[in-house]
Amino acid sequence: METTLAESSKWEQFHLAFDLFRDPLLCALIAGGVLGFLSVYVVLRRMVFVSAAVAQSAGLGVALAFYAAIHLGVHVEPVLGATALALLATLLLMTEPAKLRLTRESLLGLAYALAGGAAVLVGDRIAQEAHDIQGILFGTAVLVTPEQLYTVAIAGAAVMFIHLWWYRGITFASFDRTGALVQGLPVRLLDGVLMVSIGVMVGVCARALGALPVFAFSTLSAIAALMLELRLPWTFFVATLFGAIAGVGGYLFAFFYDFPVGGSQTVFAAAMVAAATVLRMLVHARQKAR
Amino acid sequence: MKTADPTGGPHTVPASFVPGDALLTCEKLVIGYDGKAILPPIDLTIRRGQFVAVVGRNGSGKSTWFRTLLGMQPPVSGTITRASAQVRSAYVPQTSAIDGLLPLRADELTAWGRLRGWSFLWPFARKTDRQAVHSALETAGALPFASRPYRELSEGQKQRTLLARLVATEADLVLLDEPTAAMDAVAERETMQRLCTLSRERGLGVVVVCHDLEVAAEHADVLVFVDRETSAFVVGDARTVFCHPAFRRQYGDEYCQRAPLGPHRGNDAR
Numbered sequence: 001m002e003t004t005l006a007e008s009s010k011w012e013q014f015h016l017a018f019d020l021f022r023d024p025l026l027c028a029l030i031a032g033g034v035l036g037f038l039s040v041y042v043v044l045r046r047m048v049f050v051s052a053a054v055a056q057s058a059g060l061g062v063a064l065a066f067y068a069a070i071h072l073g074v075h076v077e078p079v080l081g082a083t084a085l086a087l088l089a090t091l092l093l094m095t096e097p098a099k100l101r102l103t104r105e106s107l108l109g110l111a112y113a114l115a116g117g118a119a120v121l122v123g124d125r126i127a128q129e130a131h132d133i134q135g136i137l138f139g140t141a142v143l144v145t146p147e148q149l150y151t152v153a154i155a156g157a158a159v160m161f162i163h164l165w166w167y168r169g170i171t172f173a174s175f176d177r178t179g180a181l182v183q184g185l186p187v188r189l190l191d192g193v194l195m196v197s198i199g200v201m202v203g204v205c206a207r208a209l210g211a212l213p214v215f216a217f218s219t220l221s222a223i224a225a226l227m228l229e230l231r232l233p234w235t236f237f238v239a240t241l242f243g244a245i246a247g248v249g250g251y252l253f254a255f256f257y258d259f260p261v262g263g264s265q266t267v268f269a270a271a272m273v274a275a276a277t278v279l280r281m282l283v284h285a286r287q288k289a290r
Numbered sequence: 291m292k293t294a295d296p297t298g299g300p301h302t303v304p305a306s307f308v309p310g311d312a313l314l315t316c317e318k319l320v321i322g323y324d325g326k327a328i329l330p331p332i333d334l335t336i337r338r339g340q341f342v343a344v345v346g347r348n349g350s351g352k353s354t355w356f357r358t359l360l361g362m363q364p365p366v367s368g369t370i371t372r373a374s375a376q377v378r379s380a381y382v383p384q385t386s387a388i389d390g391l392l393p394l395r396a397d398e399l400t401a402w403g404r405l406r407g408w409s410f411l412w413p414f415a416r417k418t419d420r421q422a423v424h425s426a427l428e429t430a431g432a433l434p435f436a437s438r439p440y441r442e443l444s445e446g447q448k449q450r451t452l453l454a455r456l457v458a459t460e461a462d463l464v465l466l467d468e469p470t471a472a473m474d475a476v477a478e479r480e481t482m483q484r485l486c487t488l489s490r491e492r493g494l495g496v497v498v499v500c501h502d503l504e505v506a507a508e509h510a511d512v513l514v515f516v517d518r519e520t521s522a523f524v525v526g527d528a529r530t531v532f533c534h535p536a537f538r539r540q541y542g543d544e545y546c547q548r549a550p551l552g553p554h555r556g557n558d559a560r
Contacts, residue, residue, distance in 0.1 A: 044391055169410025172402045175392055182360055182381035183459065184407040229439075232393050 010256050021255070024144040027152050028247030028265065031205040034156040035214060036221030036243020037163065038198055040236050041174055043222040047198075051218040053111040054089045054199055058206035058214070060115045061085030063122040070126050079151055079207040086203030089115065090195045148208040155204045159197045170194055171232065213250065213265035217243045220269035227276035242272045310338030312373050313463045313495040314359070319368035321351065321358045327366050328354060329516065329523050336463065338493040341486055343500045343510035345531075347540055351518040352499050353467075359497065360465060378406070380461035384471050385448040390441045396451040397436040400427055403458030423458050430454035430484070446477035453484055457492075464489075466498040470505070478502065482509045503545055507532070 014021065042051050065081030068074040089111050097107045163170060173180040173190040181187050198218070205214045225239035250265025257264075312335045319332040329351050336342060346352045357363040359370065360381060380403070388399065403426065404419040415423075427433045430453040435443060440451060449469060456464055466485070470478035482498075486509050489496045500506040506513060507528035515524040515531045522536035531537055533546040 044389065165413050166410055167413060168402075168405060168415075172405050172410070175389060175394075176383065176387070176402065178360065178362065178383060178387075179381050179402065179455075180405070181362060182379050182465070183403075183405060185405060185410065186408070226391065226393065230393060231395060232398060235393050 014255060020143070021251075023146060023149045024261075025248055025251055027144040027149045027208050028251045029244050030152050030156045030247075031201075031209055031214070031243075032217045032221070032247025032265070032269075033240045033244035034159055034201055035205060035217035036225075036246075037160065037236055037240040038194075038201060039218045039220070039222035039243065040225065040232075040239050041170075041194055042198065042218050043226065045174055048219050049105070049108045049112065050090075050093050051198065051202065052215050053093065053108050053115065054086050054202045055206050055211040055215045055218070056112050056115040056119070057089035058082040058086040058203045059211045060119040060122065061203065062207055063119045063126065066126045067122050079148065079204055082207040083200055083203030085115070086206065087196065087199040090199030094191070094195050144208050148204075151204045152208050155200050159201055162193060163197065166190065166193065167233075209247075209265070210262040213247070213262045213269075216266040216269040217246060220266075220273050221246065224269075224272040224276040227273065227280045229280065242269070242276075246272055310340075310493055312337050313377050314373070315369075315371045316359075317369045317371065319358070319370060320366040321354050321363075322366045323354075325366055328518050330521055331368060332523050334514070334525055336495045336497060338462065338495055339490055340495050340512060341489045341510045342495075342497045342512045342514060343506035344497065344514045344516060345500060345503055345506050346516035349518065350516045352516045355516060356465065356467060356497075356499060377463060378459065378461040379463045379465065380456050380459040382452050382456050382464060382466040382469055384468050385445055385452065385473075386471070387467075388440060388448075388452075392441065394440050395437055396432055396440050396443065396447075396454070397423060397427060399440050399451055400432070400436070400454045400458050403455035406459070422460070423454075426454045426457035427451075429457050429488075444477075445473045446480065449473065449477065449481050450484075453481070453488070457488065461494065463495040464497070466496070468499050468501060470500070470502070478505060485509070503532075503541070507545075507549065 039051075042048060059082070061081035061084055062078040063081075064085070065076040065078040068076050068081075092111060093104070093107060095107075097104050169180075169185055170190050170193065172183075173185055173187045174194065177187055177191075180190075202214055202218065205217075221239040221243035222235070224242045225235045228235075228238060230238060246265055246269035250268035251261055253259065253268060254261040254264035314336045316332045316334045319334075320327045320329070321332070322328040332355070344352050344356070354363065358365050360379075361370075388394075401415060401419065401423050404415065404422060424433075427436045430450045432447070432450040432454040435447050435451075440448060443451065452469070469485070470481050473481065482500075482505055485496055485498065488494055498506075498510075500510075510528075512525060513528055513531040515522065515534065515537050517523075517536050517540060520536040520539060522534070524531050524534045524536060526534075529546070529549040532541075532549040538546060
């Protein structure tokens with residue numbers, strides 16, 4: 001009974017303060033959806049750790065923006081710092097590592113470790129913003145400013161527009177690079193569009209939601225969708241849906257059960273994978289039974 | 291000589307087949323890395339309807355030449371000239387090059403063959419493209435499994451799907467990288483016969499990297515033997531290539547003794 005009262009009380013709180021929660025929910029919906037769409041490329045192109053390294057770099061970008069404001073008196077928008085560092089990491093990871101006699105994994109390790117370590121060092125010098133830094137890295141931020149929401153919405157709309165428009169070209173260039181090159185497609189441009197999309201979305205979303213849930217949306221959504229063994233266009237659609245559900249569902253779960261938002265969204269995204277796996281097993285069992 | 295028709299029926303290849311117009315010409319082409327040549331200068335012309343098989347051991351320079359032809363690697367010196375800007379190229383990867391995780395149906399993979407240059411700016415497949423894909427699947431004998439996921443197909447079916455994509459490109463010049471790798475002997479022979487027939491019927495210039503010397507000799511008009519170790523790039527019919535000292539050094543005398551006399555089907559590619 002007590003639980004029911006507590007729950008109804010929470011619902012009431014949620015309803016009364018919906019104006020406060022609307023922006024973060026919308027932000028989670030858009031970020032989860034767009035990152036979910038991009039996650040299909042991230043997973044199928046074996047770039048899962050690219051996403052991790054870029055998200056980590058976005059965290060460093062925010063920390064550097066705070067540092068610049070506090071110690072150097074230079075005002076840099078944290079979202080700009082996040083996006084700039086995320087793009088820088090993306091460009092670094094786009095370079096051909098063989099030229100440096102390195103594997104791509106080595107570059108990823110370098111980018112991830114450097115960004116993570118530097119974020120800790122910079123965070124140590126901006127103790128007054130430690131909470132914000134923690135929020136960025138792990139997604140503990142409950143609220144989202146209107147500017148952050150607009151940034152995520154505009155970036156998300158631009159990314160989705162170009163990706164739906166160029167869908168045929170980007171998929172061909174992504175999954176059969178040589179074939180696309182020989183058939184005269186501008187593969188470097190298409191690759192660039194994809195990588196910049198990932199860099200920008202990870203950057204702006206990491207500032208608003210935190211690096212951890214951004215990493216989860218940009219990987220787990222596609223893993224869950226791929227479990228369902230659908231056609232490629234449907235995989236993109238379902239991954240978008242799963243990402244959006246994880247974003248919104250995770251936020252609500254965090255609110256109703258008093259958990260950190262980023263962790264809840266991450267666990268929610270992982271739960272999607274578990275649910276999709278169970279569904280797949282059931283479908284296979286049914287097919288066998290026939 | 292009988293070969294299998296792509297639609298399944300027998301098809302007779304004219305014994306007096308003569309390759310057509312030049313599609314692509316390599317002139318004093320030197321290939322290599324970081325400005326260092328790995329093979330002697332290459333002079334070779336690939337013509338319409340000509341079937342060229344490239345043989346050689348692993349690391350012999352086949353892939354480097356292939357990548358240079360595909361435009362993925364700059365030559366050290368020399369030129370690669372297409373007969374005209376209208377000459378279309380297509381590339382057929384190994385069946386294993388298409389990721390097994392990719393949830394793509396055979397017909398969707400074939401539809402990629404219709405993309406060229408900036409045509410992807412039109413977001414939907416046109417009716418003519420859909421018809422061409424259907425026709426290509428039919429021609430390659432891939433229609434019965436067109437709606438099945440590519441990853442669930444047998445090696446032979448995967449290869450037929452890739453051949454359907456090749457047909458859909460309406461290319462003039464086709465480059466295939468070990469298309470029969472991972473296939474059993476029957477599927478390998480069937481694939482080579484399909485390629486041969488496509489080459490003849492559609493006037494395609496076909497360049498195929500192949501490890502099976504006997505299959506290569508049986509189907510190709512021209513053999514190219516590449517050997518980085520002895521700096522050899524030998525072009526000719528099966529006997530010319532198999533009896534070349536550089537070839538015999540790598541593979542022994544057995545192939546030379548069994549090689550047919552004279553050009554097998556076509557003319558010298560030079």
